[in-house]
Amino acid sequence: MSTVPHRARAAQVGRPMDRADGRAKVTGAARYSAEYAPPGTVYAVLVGARIAAGEVTGIDARRALRSDGVLAVLSHLNLPPLAAEPHLLPSLAGAAASGQSFFPMRDARVHYAGQPVAMVVADTLERAGHAAELLEVSYRAEPHVTGLEQGREHAYEPERIFAGFLPGRIGRGDVDRGLAEADTVVETVHRLAANHHNPIEPAAATAQWQDGRLTVHDSTQGPTATRLTVAELLGLPPSQVRVLAPAVGGSFGSKAMVWSHPVLAAMAARHVRAPVKLAVTREQMFTACGHREEQEHRFTLGARRDGTLTAMRHHKLSPTSPFDDWTEPSLEMPARMYACPNHEGVYRLFRANTMTPAFMRAPGEASGMFVLETAMDELAGELGMDPVELRLRNHCDDDPSTGLPWSSKGLRECYARGAEMFGWHDRAPVPGTRTDGHWLVGTGMASAVYPVYQAMGPQRARVRLYADGRATAETACADFGTGVGAVMRQVAAAALGIGAEQVEARYGDTELPTTVAAVGSAGTGAIASAVHTAASALREQMVARAVADPASPLYGTDPGRVEAAGGRMFPQGGSGGGEAYTDVLRRHMMSDAEALGAWDPPGADGGYAAATFGAQFAEVGVDPDLGLVRVRRMLGVFAPGRVLNAKTARSQLMGGMLWGVGHALLEATRMDPGSGRWANASMGDYLLPVNADAPEVRVEFAEVEDAVVNPLGAKGVGEVGVVGASAAIANAVHHATGRRFRDLPITIEAVLGRGQGASA
Amino acid sequence: MTRQTSRPRLPSQARREGREGTRPPEAGPGEVEIALTVNGTRRTVRVEPRVSLLDALRERLGVTGPKKGCDQGACGACTVLVEGRRVLGCLTLAITCEGRPVTTVEGLADGDRLHPVQEAFIANDAFQCGYCTPGQLMSAVALLEEGRAGDDAEIAEWMSGNICRCAAYPNIRAAVRQVRDARAEGEGGR
Ligand code: FES
Ligand code: FES
Numbered sequence: 044m045s046t047v048p049h050r051a052r053a054a055q056v057g058r059p060m061d062r063a064d065g066r067a068k069v070t071g072a073a074r075y076s077a078e079y080a081p082p083g084t085v086y087a088v089l090v091g092a093r094i095a096a097g098e099v100t101g102i103d104a105r106r107a108l109r110s111d112g113v114l115a116v117l118s119h120l121n122l123p124p125l126a127a128e129p130h131l132l133p134s135l136a137g138a139a140a141s142g143q144s145f146f147p148m149r150d151a152r153v154h155y156a157g158q159p160v161a162m163v164v165a166d167t168l169e170r171a172g173h174a175a176e177l178l179e180v181s182y183r184a185e186p187h188v189t190g191l192e193q194g195r196e197h198a199y200e201p202e203r204i205f206a207g208f209l210p211g212r213i214g215r216g217d218v219d220r221g222l223a224e225a226d227t228v229v230e231t232v233h234r235l236a237a238n239h240h241n242p243i244e245p246a247a248a249t250a251q252w253q254d255g256r257l258t259v260h261d262s263t264q265g266p267t268a269t270r271l272t273v274a275e276l277l278g279l280p281p282s283q284v285r286v287l288a289p290a291v292g293g294s295f296g297s298k299a300m301v302w303s304h305p306v307l308a309a310m311a312a313r314h315v316r317a318p319v320k321l322a323v324t325r326e327q328m329f330t331a332c333g334h335r336e337e338q339e340h341r342f343t344l345g346a347r348r349d350g351t352l353t354a355m356r357h358h359k360l361s362p363t364s365p366f367d368d369w370t371e372p373s374l375e376m377p378a379r380m381y382a383c384p385n386h387e388g389v390y391r392l393f394r395a396n397t398m399t400p401a402f403m404r405a406p407g408e409a410s411g412m413f414v415l416e417t418a419m420d421e422l423a424g425e426l427g428m429d430p431v432e433l434r435l436r437n438h439c440d441d442d443p444s445t446g447l448p449w450s451s452k453g454l455r456e457c458y459a460r461g462a463e464m465f466g467w468h469d470r471a472p473v474p475g476t477r478t479d480g481h482w483l484v485g486t487g488m489a490s491a492v493y494p495v496y497q498a499m500g501p502q503r504a505r506v507r508l509y510a511d512g513r514a515t516a517e518t519a520c521a522d523f524g525t526g527v528g529a530v531m532r533q534v535a536a537a538a539l540g541i542g543a544e545q546v547e548a549r550y551g552d553t554e555l556p557t558t559v560a561a562v563g564s565a566g567t568g569a570i571a572s573a574v575h576t577a578a579s580a581l582r583e584q585m586v587a588r589a590v591a592d593p594a595s596p597l598y599g600t601d602p603g604r605v606e607a608a609g610g611r612m613f614p615q616g617g618s619g620g621g622e623a624y625t626d627v628l629r630r631h632m633m634s635d636a637e638a639l640g641a642w643d644p645p646g647a648d649g650g651y652a653a654a655t656f657g658a659q660f661a662e663v664g665v666d667p668d669l670g671l672v673r674v675r676r677m678l679g680v681f682a683p684g685r686v687l688n689a690k691t692a693r694s695q696l697m698g699g700m701l702w703g704v705g706h707a708l709l710e711a712t713r714m715d716p717g718s719g720r721w722a723n724a725s726m727g728d729y730l731l732p733v734n735a736d737a738p739e740v741r742v743e744f745a746e747v748e749d750a751v752v753n754p755l756g757a758k759g760v761g762e763v764g765v766v767g768a769s770a771a772i773a774n775a776v777h778h779a780t781g782r783r784f785r786d787l788p789i790t791i792e793a794v795l796g797r798g799q800g801a802s803a
Numbered sequence: 804m805t806r807q808t809s810r811p812r813l814p815s816q817a818r819r820e821g822r823e824g825t826r827p828p829e830a831g832p833g834e835v836e837i838a839l840t841v842n843g844t845r846r847t848v849r850v851e852p853r854v855s856l857l858d859a860l861r862e863r864l865g866v867t868g869p870k871k872g873c874d875q876g877a878c879g880a881c882t883v884l885v886e887g888r889r890v891l892g893c894l895t896l897a898i899t900c901e902g903r904p905v906t907t908v909e910g911l912a913d914g915d916r917l918h919p920v921q922e923a924f925i926a927n928d929a930f931q932c933g934y935c936t937p938g939q940l941m942s943a944v945a946l947l948e949e950g951r952a953g954d955d956a957e958i959a960e961w962m963s964g965n966i967c968r969c970a971a972y973p974n975i976r977a978a979v980r981q982v983r984d985a986r987a988e989g990e991g992g993r
Binding site: 061062064065067068072073075077078080168169240241243244245290292293322324523524525526693694695697701725726731732734735736737738739 | 851853854858861862865866867868869870871872873874875876877878880907908909911912917921924925926928930931932933934935936937940956958959960962963964965966967968969970971972973974975976
């Protein structure tokens with residue numbers, strides 16, 4: 044199969060194109076999962092445990108059941124059994140993908156505050172909510188562990204983490220020897236607060252049974268993952284479960300895995316024999332879809348006088364749930380970032396009374412690279428070296444953890460272009476010396492990196508071309524803000540040689556060809572590759588038909604020498620002498636033609652390491668009297684390989700960089716160690732960047748060609764934008780003030796020298 | 804600003820009584836029928852007094868453009884216009900809106916012709932997941948009407964009641980700027 048698109052066709056791919064669902068989203072026509080109401084729909088409301096550990100000793104549902112409109116109260120006392128045990132498995136694997144190896148309401152045990160202990164179903168949302176308040180749940184509380192200080196003594200070193208996919212300890216060389224060779228050693232300790240995703244659309248599921256078949260509108264990154272998980276837990280054939288998610292209101296990892304609520308919605312719907320809508324409340328979102336765990340990093344960096352790194356030691360301590368050995372992989376990419384011969388990375392966990400943490404945008408990379416990149420900044424300061432220069436000194440052409448060559452990199456260009464566009468070299472040589480009015484002003488930079496993950500099975504798409512010249516491209520995937528719909532249109536159009544405006548993208552439905560959950564920044568590349576494969580197959584099918592048809596001007600032409608553009612096929616090297624697709628279809632009495640394409644991602648043993656690299660730059664102003672940090676401007680240069688849609692790719696990278704503002708300065712979910720509950724589980728109390736916090740952001744691309752990762756050479760842009768952004772900001776705060784803040788977020792209190800996170 | 808009263812005043816009831824200031828008859832706790840004028844269309848709906856305008860629209864009238872991001876007045880996704888003014892649908896009781904025109908995102912376009920702010924949002928890629936977008940659009944429309952889009956700082960400040968977790972903020976500002984400038988040009992040219 045020919046996979047190199049002709050230049051004329053390739054022009055479709057990469058150009059900025061409006062979102063496929065733009066009109067639907069600005070008119071209110073786009074429907075999200077809580078916005079379907081089949082006739083007779085009733086409402087389920089979850090009731091969360093009020094203690095962090097112990098037992099439910101009684102559920103008195105009498106008042107709730109007597110309350111107007113109430114149809115059912117479900118709890119461990121009457122919930123039907125599951126057909127299978129839930130097992131944590133990342134949804135990229137393409138199988139059932141429970142977010143934790145636990146399902147609530149199966150027995151009386153309470154493992155974490157907010158764990159669903161009951162579900163009330165009523166005819167209206169208000170009545171269900173009211174009855175949920177009338178439910179009298181009594182508990183016997185036991186001592187709990189929720190915070191680092193409570194769990195530190197019980198920490199253990201897990202054999203494997205991340206659902207068993209990664210080892211609990213990594214390393215190369217001899218760190219002690221490397222440190223002995225070092226002229227300068229930087230040692231740091233960082234405490235990073237827990238974070239919650241807070242997509243603006245809370246998770247929700249609407250479930251309906253019809254003749255034994257189940258339809259679920261689920262707010263998910265992977266309709267296929269929801270289908271497989273719900274089917275497995277309820278003991279249904281997957282073919283009998285249809286999951287729809289044409290519009291999803293943001294996720295950032297919170298909807299990457301499948302949690303209990305779509306399953307509970309289906310169980311409730313079966314119980315009351317009516318469609319059930321279960322919308323998780325904002326407060327419940329803090330205990331329903333995972334979180335980025337609180338973490339402590341101890342980091343040691345050794346270097347020679349010329350900046351060459353000799354050793355890196357990176358230990359992380361974090362709480363996990365009672366059920367799973369989960370910690371976000373914070374150590375892997377820092378270990379692979381620079382040419383450093385000696386490295387040791389160790390995860391330590393302790394069991395805590397929280398749910399299993401989950402993926403959150405750049406899971407591990409955002410935290411781990413904050414640690415590495417702020418330590419690099421400290422090292423540069425110690426050595427009296429420019430931070431960009433220090434990074435160039437340690438640039439690695441091969442992956443230092445495996446010795447394999449990077450499939451593409453482009454990082455040197457990212458540094459160079461970023462530094463020039465940002466005006467990096469104009470920065471004050473001494474920290475804490477530049478002012479603008481009463482503001483202290485500083486700049487900082489950091490490297491960005493995000494691995495290329497690959498789906499673990501074939502990714503499929505269908506492309507259909509109609510006799511009127513219009514086409515459709517279909518996959519099961521969801522668009523939760525990635526803009527994958529527009530990319531599907533562009534890629535199908537390019538491979539077919541028609542205009543992108545002629546192509547309609549259909550997605551968000553398990554009845555369409557199967558793709559895995561769009562997670563790990565792998566979604567768009569995988570889906571685009573599937574569409575590309577299908578559309579290329581369709582073009583070849585049409586060419587084959589034409590060259591075999593005596594009535595075609597292309598009759599007898601070598602199919603390998605036929606090009607397509609503008610809806611026409613023609614002999615290579617000119618656009619004359621061919622014919623339109625529509626002519627062939629009409630002549631052959633075909634209303635349409637279609638092809639299914641399956642793209643097999645390359646395996647892990649392809650002889651290459653793959654990641655997207657970038658460079659981040661930020662300028663901040665610090666008001667020393669008020670403790671305020673304002674980010675004044677940001678610039679990111681990234682090398683994500685082929686950019687499929689410059690418009691949506693830029694937006695995703697920009698959004699990621701602005702996540703760095705939250706990560707650096709605002710976002711923290713604080714655990715109340717006494718009650719074992721999150722103390723600020725609301726959007727008013729969990730601080731998120733608002734418009735006035737968001738500076739202008741410049742996103743640039745360094746062009747690299749990647750012939751390895753997929754036929755389009757696209758490496759993914761969803762997450763790398765956040766990596767290093769918080770480090771660049773923290774480094775800028777140091778440059779502005781001369782003071783180093785190692786904990787996140789850098790709060791006003793810390794800048795004022797009070798409370799948590801204050802440092803010298 | 805208002806009298807402390809445990810019962811909401813229904814404008815229509817006040818009208819029926821023909822005298823301002825008379826205590827309205829009790830409504831609730833059961834359902835009452837009210838008439839809401841949504842995007843120019845009068846619709847009747849039965850709601851308990853505790854039902855928010857947002858839930859009346861989304862769950863009872865099938866008007867799902869206004870979004871529920873928090874149900875606590877913190878995110879702005881539920882922003883709609885009542886009598887042309889921005890309100891948070893989640894913090895407004897439906898029965899207090901009787902007789903007051905409600906405009907939602909569905910009411911911005913003129914048939915197939917998008918409102919200039921809608922067009923500008925698409926052109927500037929001022930959203931990703933789109934879930935905050937109906938609220939952003941209503942706020943943007945109102946702040947432009949109010950003349951509060953003088954410069955970027957002012958736009959940012961007045962748009963800060965609408966959280967966008969996708970962080971499309973710079974593009975939202977660009978969209979508002981574009982409409983502001985187009986209007987200024989239009990007026991200048993006249
Ligand atoms: S839903 Fe009303 S402000 Fe969030
Ligand atoms: S577009 Fe997703 S929250 Fe604003």
